[in-house]
Amino acid sequence: MPWSHARIPDQSGRIALVTGASRGIGLETARVLASRGAHVILACRSTERAREAASSIGGSTRAVRLDLASLESVRRAADEVRRRYGRLDLLVNNAGVMLPPYRRTADGFEVHFGVNHLGHFALTGLLLDLLTVAPGSRIVTVASLAHRAGPGGFDTKRARSATGWRSVAAYGRSKLANLLFARALQRRLAAAGTETVSLAAHPGLSTTGLWHGDLPALLRPMASAGLRWLAQPVDAAALPSLRAATDPAVPGGTYLGPAQLFESRGSPVPARSSRVSRDVAAQERLWELSEELTGVRYGFGPGSGDGPVVGGCPVTGVGG
Ligand SMILES: NC(=O)c1ccc[n+]([C@@H]2O[C@H](COP(=O)([O-])OP(=O)(O)OC[C@H]3O[C@@H](n4cnc5c(N)ncnc54)[C@H](OP(=O)(O)O)[C@@H]3O)[C@@H](O)[C@H]2O)c1
Secondary structure, eight states: OOOOGGGOOOOTTOEEEEETTTSHHHHHHHHHHHHTTOEEEEEESOHHHHHHHHHHHOSSEEEEEOOTTOHHHHHHHHHHHHHHOSOOSEEEEOOOOOSOOSOBOTTSOBHIIIIIIIIHHHHHHHHHHHHHTSTTOEEEEEOOGGGGGOOOOOOHHHHHOOTTOOHHHHHHHHHHHHHHHHHHHHHHHHHTTOSOEEEEEOOOOOOSGGGTSSSOGGGHHHHHHHHHHHOOOHHHHTHHHHHHHHOTTSOTTOEEEEEETTTTEEEEEEOOOOTGGGOHHHHHHHHHHHHHHHOOOOOOOSSSOOOOEETTEEOOSOOO
8 A cells, every 4th residue: 555644653742853844845744743743843044934834834843943054053953952852853854955046055065065965964963962862763864866967076176166067966966965965874873773763755846946946047947847747746745754754664774755757756665766876985975075064073983883972972872
C-alpha cells in the first residue's frame, strides 16, 4: 500500500524544528507535524511570516527567527532553541532558494551554497547535542532532483566567487551538497553509536513560491508549462520529508522521493541519486570545507567511534 498521510504516527510529545516553514513545503510539513501532536518550531527569516504561518497551522508552535544567509543569525536561532528546549526530536532542513541572480550571503558565500547548504550545516552542528539526547531523533535534509545538475568540485573559491557562475549549476551544486552532507552525517552518527539518524528527501516537483520568486523571467513560461504536467500539490510534495521524519521503518541514510513520472510525483519511496552523491571521498571533502567555512566543528569523525562534541564539550546521554 502506498505510504500516505494516514500512515503518519502520532507525534505527541515530540519537538520538531522546520526551517523555511513560512510557506510551501516547509509550511505543509510543519502543519502536518503539528496536526499529529508535535510541538513545532517554525524557523523562518521573517518573524512576521512565521507568526502568520503559526496562526494558520494551529496546534502547538513557536516562531524563531532564522536567516540562513547569516551565520550570526544561525547562531542566535540555535541559542534561542537551546535556551527554551532541553532536547529536539526532529530537525527538518527544508528552507531553500532557487536561481536568484548572483548574490552573496552576509558571510560572503554564494547564496545557494550559503543558504541551502552552509546555513543548514551550521544549524545542525549547533543543535546536535539537543538532538543526540532525544531517543529516536531524526535529521531530515531536503535535497532535489536537481542535485544531478550539480557539478562536484567544492572549494573555498567556488563557495564565494562569481567567476564562471551559472545559476542552474549553483542550485544543483547546493542540492548535491545537501545529499553529501546528509550521508556524511549519518556515517558519523552511526560510528559514534548515537540513536539519532540523518536522512534525505526530495519533493519531486511542486508549484510553490520557489518557481515564482527568484526564477529568471525567461525561464518562467517554460517552468509553468513543464510544471503543469509534472508537478504535484504541496501536500503530496511534503510527504517524502514527512515519511523520512516519522516512519520508524525507514533507516538512517535513506533518501526518499516520489515514486512516479521520473520521481516528479507520487508516494514517497527510496529515491535514486547520482554517483557523486554516494562518493564517500566527496562527502568527506565537503564536510571539511563546511567546517572550515562555517567555523562549526562537530568534533566527531566519520569512523572514529568518538561521541559528538559541541563547543568543545563531549555530549553526554548519547544513546545506543
Ligand atoms: N518546489 C519544488 O518543486 C522543489 C523541488 C525540489 C526541491 N525543492 C526543495 O524544497 C525545499 C522547500 O522549497 P519550496 O518549494 O517549499 O519553496 P518556497 O515555497 O519558495 O519556500 C522556501 C522557504 O525557504 C525560506 N527561505 C529562503 N531563504 C531563506 C533564508 N535565507 N533563511 C531562512 N529561510 C529562507 C523561505 O522563506 P521566506 O518566506 O522568508 O522567503 C520559504 O519559507 C527547498 O529546499 C527546495 O530546494 C523544491
